[in-house]
Amino acid sequence: MFSYLSKKIAIPNNAKLKSASWSKEHGYVACGGEDGLLKVLKLEVQNDSKHKGLAAQTNLVMNQTLEGHSDDVQVIIWNEKFRKITSSDQNGLIIVWMLYKGAWYEEMINNRNKSSVKDMKWDSDGQRICIVYEDGAAIVGSVDGNRIWGKELKYGSLTSVEWSPDGNTLLFGLLTGEICVFDSCGNYLNKMSTYCLNNIHGAVRIVSLDWYKGENNYGTRMLPSLAVCYDVGRCQLMINHEDPDPVLLNTGIQITCSCWNEDGSMLAVAGTQMSADRNINVVQFYNPFGNHLNTLLLPGKCLTACTWEGNGSLRLALAVDSFLYFANLRPYYKWAYSSTENTIIYNYSRPHTFEHSITFWNLKTNKTKIITVHHLIDICASEDYVCLICKPSDVSQGVILTMYTAIGVAIESKRVQFEPIQSMMTSNQIILINKSFIYAWQYFTPKQTLDLGFKFTSSTIRQRDGIERLYHIDTISLRTGSSSFVDDDISSSVFQTEVDWNIMNQPVSSDPISTLTISHSTRRLLIARESGLIQIYRLPDLYFEMKFSVGDNCPYRIYVNCNATCLGVIDESGIFRLHLIPDNSNSLLSSVKFQNIDNFIRKDVWDVKFEEDNPNIFAIMEKTRMYIFDGLQAEPAIHTSTYLYEFKNLEVQGVLLDELVKTVNIQPNEEFLLKTPIKKVRDFKQILEKDGLEKASEFINDNPHTKLRHLFIEACLEKQNLEMAELQFVHLQEYSGIQFIKRLRNIQSKLIRKAEILVYFKKHDEAETLLLNNDRSDLAVELRKRLGDWFRVAQLTKDTGILMKDLEQAEIWNGIGDYYRSQMLWDKASDYYKQGNDLLKFAECLYQLEDYKGIERIIEELPDCHDALYDFGLRFANLGMIKQAVHAFIKCNRRKEAIDVCLRLNEWRVAYELAKSIDSQDADHHHHQEQEKRIDNLLKQSVVCFIEQGRIIEAVELYKHAGRFLDAAELLYKEVQKIKQSSNRSPLYMKKMYVLIGLLMEQYYEQNKLQANVKPRNPACGEGVLMASSTLAGLLLTEQDHTIHNNNNGIINKESEILQNYNSIQYSNSNMNLIKTNVMNRLIDQPWRGAEAYHYIMLTIKQLYNGLFNYAFRTVQLLKDYGDILNPLIIYSLIDINL
Structure with missing residues (x-):
């Protein structure tokens, strides 16, 4: 401060x-x-009073x-x-x-x-x-x-x-x-x-x-x-x-x-x-x-x-x-300015809170975004990014650097083991200093992430972390290194794996660091020490180049001009001096036109800003006055207390931070900004007003500058002097301006030409008023359409009563919907898209609002093979809504994608149905057979993986979801046999296992009935044979059900043998090829036999405990028929007890 x-x-x-x-x-x-x-x-x-603040x-x-x-x-x-x-x-x-x-x-x-x-x-x-x-x-x-x-x-x-x-x-x-x-x-x-x-x-x-x-x-x-x-x-x-x-x-x-x-x-x-x-x-x-x-x-x-x-x-x-x-x-406010995004970032504290509110104020759009952080230390910014330096919430030392975009989105963070006293930022590097150390983090930008192509190998991960450098101020000047320039592209740099934080244990410097500044054009870092010594380092590798002294007073702040030839120094007492920077050969650079620079002293100075294009122009804040210097010649003072954030195009720009930080609940506006052109610009404007274009042209020839030429072009176009305006566009080498002059010459109406000129200089309201006052509301509407101001278009059509076609009206509603969609106001956007009949964007809004029923209705309205159906299918698949996703894919004829989604979501049965649903006469029948084989292979791989991990129940469940009920029953039967041999499980547990087997077999029978009724045609047989085979399969399956549930003696009747022979022929490519052993035959014919055996043994034991010996004796006699399932020793032991 x-x-x-x-x-x-x-x-x-x-x-x-x-x-x-x-x-x-x-x-x-x-x-x-x-x-x-x-x-x-x-x-x-x-x-x-025309002034604010102090x-x-x-x-x-x-x-x-x-x-x-x-x-x-x-x-x-x-x-x-x-x-x-x-x-x-x-x-x-x-x-x-x-x-x-x-x-x-x-x-x-x-x-x-x-x-x-x-x-x-x-x-x-x-x-x-x-x-x-x-x-x-x-x-x-x-x-x-x-x-x-x-x-x-x-x-x-x-x-x-x-x-x-x-x-x-x-x-x-x-x-x-x-x-x-x-x-x-x-x-x-x-x-x-x-x-x-x-x-x-x-x-x-x-x-x-x-x-x-x-x-x-x-x-x-x-x-x-x-x-x-x-x-x-x-x-x-x-x-x-x-x-x-x-x-x-x-x-x-x-x-x-x-x-x-x-x-x-x-x-x-x-x-x-x-x-x-x-x-x-x-x-x-x-x-x-x-x-x-x-x-x-x-x-x-x-x-x-x-x-x-x-x-x-x-x-x-x-x-x-x-x-x-x-x-x-x-005061030393915590604030920064992002020049490319034209955004001011500043901090203020709300009463009775423990947080710092950081406001990102875009000066171009006048929109703000507020984020909150804890324990803010400092803010720095570059052309595109912002860095917030905060202390961590824990008690550990150091700070956390968090990088944000200019719209307030966090993209990267880094922890540093010391607390800085000042920070600055370039387009690819953050520099921190404290009294004895310099830390540099060459960060990784999102653009460089795209250049890597998201191939996150061990090398690219190190690149994403960036390059860190830490040096002691007393030893960095002694560091040896290559004198050749180091590229600032991280992808081509040599990476330092980790910073050696043990350097922090070195003793405190006897000549501490006081402040720093950066020359962005020459990529140089200038460090000032309390003794008045200035040390210059090359960025980004911090290679020491030279040092020189600016006096005995301790520098409070230092500033460098655009070509790093002159240094401005403010000491602790507010005295500002200029110093020429010598080059590496210790000779003073002569590219600046400062005469008697040693005698230049200003008192009570607290801010300085050099012009970004001209090294001889700078502005200083002295008490509550701003002075602009051209060379060492001061212009008349301007009464203000603004903090300067940019000096470009002969115009100084500042912000009233004193007033801005007080506006806790007020939207900032242009009243908090100050834009002051230098005297040369003010004189030029006065010549334009009083002496005309000829004198102004002579002034430009004597003082050529881009800013002055643009002002001259604006004055020429206001008077519709196209020849002189075109000449200045040629001097500026602006091809778009030359084309604009050409377009103006083709416009015969002076009214329309004037409106076009106003639009070119972004005076849209004036152009609209001009057209409306001359009864050209149609052109006013077209103007607003070109600008994308659909709200104003809607208002103009309503006020002027212009007749609009349905397509034009839909365009207006869709334009308003686009605006709300850009603001992520999905509910409002969906209403306007619905009015504009834009079903695709309407569906996107519904997706964001999680109104999936509405999207299903839109899918039904869309024609088959519509391009949007594929996108809807992907969205539903990501949500796990398999039914809706398959419907969308099938409707757009993307059967393979539908099958892939089913496999990814473990809907194996649906995948099999999709693979088998293709008509055998279709040209891609072979392709779908391949799909079915692929599904089988993937299913088997998953089942084998579960079995190897000992997760038998998950494997059974997987078979069940895939509609492979017989395979599931067989796997569960094998697991039951292992349990019977290896452990003494309770009869209740074994009964439950056999009940599951029975249920799976029942589902298997129902599946075969449905397949028999909807069996696809075989081109090798006639229609009568097809109908007969289907009918026979259904009758035999029904008879098989009757036989299984009534024949407790294990006798396989004639109809079952016919059914087995039939299935072995008709389903040779299905799971029926597993029915080859007597064990599996019994499992298929009598799936409930195991459950019955354990039910009877549990009933016998219960009757014995209840003293019902007669009932127990009758029940135990039934167990003799289940000697293949139960241990005969147990059966006859129970018979002996009843005797």
Whole structure:
């Protein structure tokens, strides 16, 4: 950040100021001083001010002197909730002031008449005030003037007091430097540890006790918010009064006061820097972690008070002698700009949240996208990509680099083992620095992913991770390497497998790094060190090239021009200087036209931007003014406080970040942007307006530039001077512009020609108004159609009453649907596609809305072999909706794809049906036989895989899904036989297994009946033979069912033999070829026999246990017929028991 003095208000009669306080919510500044001086001031921005932010002109709208005190006013505090001022003087007189009709009046007066008031504080709710006196008395009162409690503390004289944010704790500072902790009722709790006074001997005094109350509570509050400052220059920052590990500061100054800013993100410590020559008033700024941000020097002798403004904490009021100074602050915002995508990325914190909101604001479309991250450290961007640097949520060290596109889509991340102080980004590399190390990550872009063709081998995976480099600043300049240039294409680079993070254990550099910059055109990295030494490295390999010095002052920021011949340096005090960069032979480059560059000095500079095309032009931000320099000649100042993000085509562009980060719930617009052309452009426009095209043409010849030529072309076309415009297009070598001039010459109507010119310069609204005013609504509609503004087309057709054909109306609805589809508003898009009768896009919207019934209706409406049916089939297949997918594929005559989907989704039965459904007389009958064989092979491979893994049940289930019920029954039967031989399973388990076999065989019989009824024709036999065979198969299967269920003796009748012989002939190519053994014959004829055997044995055992011996004896006699299934020993043992 950077700070500077901006305004000074003198106090009448040279009265010395003793105190000051700025109301953060209402904007009033109260200051007190000698002899009872108490003034209330208010600065307001003019309503007609053309500027915003800190650059806006302010007027002193209130300057009221409050009378009531007679001695020095030492303490002033605000009650923000009730808009009251409480002041006290040296004699102990306390006055509460209230605002009434635009003026301040006394409301209450209190005087203890015993001792002087040393400090007063309101709690965060503004309901209670605590007053401490020098003699040790403490009083707590209410906002209405009633005393709540009072107590004489026996710990000595009091110097300060502070409430905790929740109002439950009070801290009292003693004259000895100790701090006592009390509850809100005045009960003593303990003493607070003051670690910052270790090794301090002698008397110390507390000068400030400030606890940020969290009124705005931006970001996480697990940060130090309690600041304790002593006059000897020591401070400690604590999370709460019991924090065992506070942040300790040694400011090196004699502190007089300190205070937190509006959101608790910055602490201002004011005091005097003592030296042998003279004493200097300074204000030092720290973040909650104790990092020093900036130092502000002040004139005068005695600095007595400091107080923050509330509106963004961009200003600080300081009481010095008989003056009230105002200092402006230029914070280091976390933001970046993507030039190719024309997108600003910035960060802001929402109140009462623990997250950082990152906004991607596209300046071209004025659309924003917001993402949230935790613990944001920094933001950097290149032409196409953005990198967010965040601390991880765990307690580990380091940061996480996350790359995003310019529309806020994360594409890559990388973890780094140290926390950077600054970062920058090129088109293919991210550079991080801290005090001693340089880290470079040559990342992998999505375009390079496409170049690899998605062949993710071990080599390409390493390429996707990119190249990492880590060097110590003291050793990188000694590194040897090839002096030849290294290509920045990752695919052709030599890869470093891993970064050696042990380098981080090297000692801290004696000359730390202060800042960096990158020359994108020459691909050079420039590192500045605190001694003023500049080191230059080649990118992307960080090969050291040279070093030179820019003086003894520590550089705060450095900037390089477009051809890396001149370096701009801002030091810590805001002084800006220019330095010529020597080449490798230590001779100064002479391509820049800076004369007397050593004498060029600008003060209070906080931002610089060099022109991207001209190395001699640059812009600087000096306080609240912007200066543009051509060479070293400054143009007239422009009053603004913008942050510069681009200087291109003779135009400086900046953004009002101060105002932008405040717009939490407001869509940003062009009011936050500043576009300022340089004086040359302004002069050229003035010549165009006053002197005409001839003089302007002469000016361009003397000052040729692309920007000026385009302005001249626009002026020529407005006057329809086609010859001069065409000449400038020739100079620019813009073939499209020459063709546009040719097209204009073919247009006879001046009205249409003028409208075309307006459209060419993207003045679409003006062109439409011109056409409508001349009763050419048809051309206005055509114009909007060309622009793709279908909403406006629909509105124009409605307002003008133009008759539209059905196809034209459908085109409008489909165009609106395209817009909503691009925004992924599928429900709205589907409505318009339906009106436009675009079934394909309508179906896509339904797919995104998961309305699959609607897609099925569309499939029925589409004709056979429509191109969209294949896409619908793939979509349904991806969803696992096999029925719908097969229907779509069959309708578009993609039978092979339908079979493949069935196989992929384990719908084997459907696959077999599809393979067999082809008519044998078709030309591709052989092809479908091959398909059936392929299905068989895949099925067998899957079954064998399951069997090898011991997953028999899964194999059976697979056969069952494929409609191979006999194979499934056979496999299950074999498994039952293994179980019977290897283990003693319970009869119930064995019964269940045989029941499954029986069910599978029943399904097998039903399948054969259906096949017999729908058997395909065989061209080798006649129709009568076909009908007879089908009828015979059905009769024999029915008779077989009857035989199996009634013949318990295992006798195979004549009809079964005929059926077997018939099936062996008719189904020689099916699973019937497995029926060759007597075991399988019995399984086919009597599938329920095993289940019956185990049912009878279970029934026998149950009857025996229940004492039904007669029934058991009858049942056990039936078991004799199942000796081939049951163990005969068990059967006859049961018979013996019954006997």
